[in-house]
Amino acid sequence: MNTPKTIKSLITFCAIITFTVFMVACGKKGDNVETPAELAALQALVDEFAPIKVTADLSHLTEREKLLIAKLAEAGEICDAIFWQQSSHDAITVRDSLAKLTDAQSKLMLQLVNIYYGPYNKMYENKRFVGEGSPFRPPGGGFYPEDMTREEFEEHIKNNPQDKATFECLYTVIVRDANGNLKAVPYHEHYKDMEKLANLMDEAAELCDNPSLKEYLRLRAIAFRTSKYEDYFKSDWAWMDLKDNNIDVIIGPIESYEDDIFNYKTAFEAKILVKDIEATKELDMYKENIAKFQENLPWDKKYFVSAQADGTVLQIVNVVGYYGDCNKATKSIASALPNDPAVYEVRGGKKSMYKNLMEAKFEKILKPIAEILIAPDMAQYVSKKQMMRFVTLHEVAHNLGRGYVYKKPNLTVRAALKERYSPIEELKADICAVVCQKTLFDLGIISKDDMRDAMVTYVAGLFRSMRFGSQSAHGVANFIQFRYLLEKGGIEKTPDGYFTFNEEKFFEVATELAKYVLELQAEGDYQKADELVKKYGAATPEIMKEFERVKSVPRDLNSTYMY
């Protein structure tokens, strides 16, 4: 948004938006839009997010560690502000226009805009819910010109092959130059607060007494100043080396889910975390079995690469604060990072389970869903412990399979599957997590009762995550699993309308789906990925009916971070 042309068009656009939001929100021109029914409908959309105060115990931290957290929170606020620019071209304009209005409807709309970081409803096909503009979120968000098509981008690269690297770079924005041609601008030039962000990282490093964390913060500052892949790589590498740290932080441009055109561009976020050292000790069992999980994957053995288990870090943390992408609509309860296959194929990844948020989601969402949809004799077995286990295995499974395409050592699966990568990768992680449970059972590590609890918790979990909708990678992944397993008899609906699993068929069908997805990734087969998503990756009328039954259950959390 720094080019004069874009600023000019933005100003024009702001004026239009401010006007239309005002019209819609205030109902001027004699429109009676503020009816009780409309207010109730808006309130219902807000109520889909259970308000929750997120707390983390910081009592064991030193005074300097507490100051470090405050400094990281300042950096987090900048990531949050940058994400507003990335979410959609008009997100900030709509938010700021609504903030000036005082009627009940505008206030509710503002709450929703703050939850979704913009005027598009992530839960409902990215539909616009306030003001006038594109009826659905332009798939390129704020990363590309709003009118740019995929074809135009591809055509540009065909005609200017020297631009390929900067155009496909994870850390550039695509804008139009004065002649209307496409041009790539590095993040640190495009977002004006990047230097301030880098300075805050340096100041945080000064406050830090843990040498490994200090080094990471310092290297991250460098990456923020250059937008160079090599610098992000170095800081990711240093992040894997964190040792004896009470505080962890994930900060910067991380996930590419917001770029629905190509999945190239990364969105800003910050997660400030405090390690739960006692709870983390319980995770050793998963770590010890990573090599076994990879060996037992149900795929053609020619695809086998050894899993890099040695460097893998598993940790349980409590969330102190979320900013930007990770705070939008659905709050993540775990992560497997870094995303760069050049790091995780050598080092393994770092999987973090966010304990306080996971517990909140279990109590507010998963348990109530199970009470309504799961067969009454089975619902009692849905458990917090199994939710944590499944999420842990999901994160472990992100590192199973292949990161690079078979026989194409320079082609990542991510690049080969393009915009289908994210849902397919989430699907792989889920369905391989199911297969890993079977491996643990076969190894005698978990019991038959554990397996029953795990499967019924998984089925309830599918409903929780399908409600993220088909514009979310996780939502698509869950639609595919649910519909595939239901079609093939792994999941069953009882005559009185409850869901349960079929003990005989469940693993056979799950294994079949895991094989399909692992091999599709190994081959980098875009066509197959596309077909799978199109065939199963959305709600059916039957699923919509089940959603109706659980509509009183919140979909996610509206968190306030207390520290």
Ligand SMILES: [Zn+2]
């Ligand atoms: Zn995942």
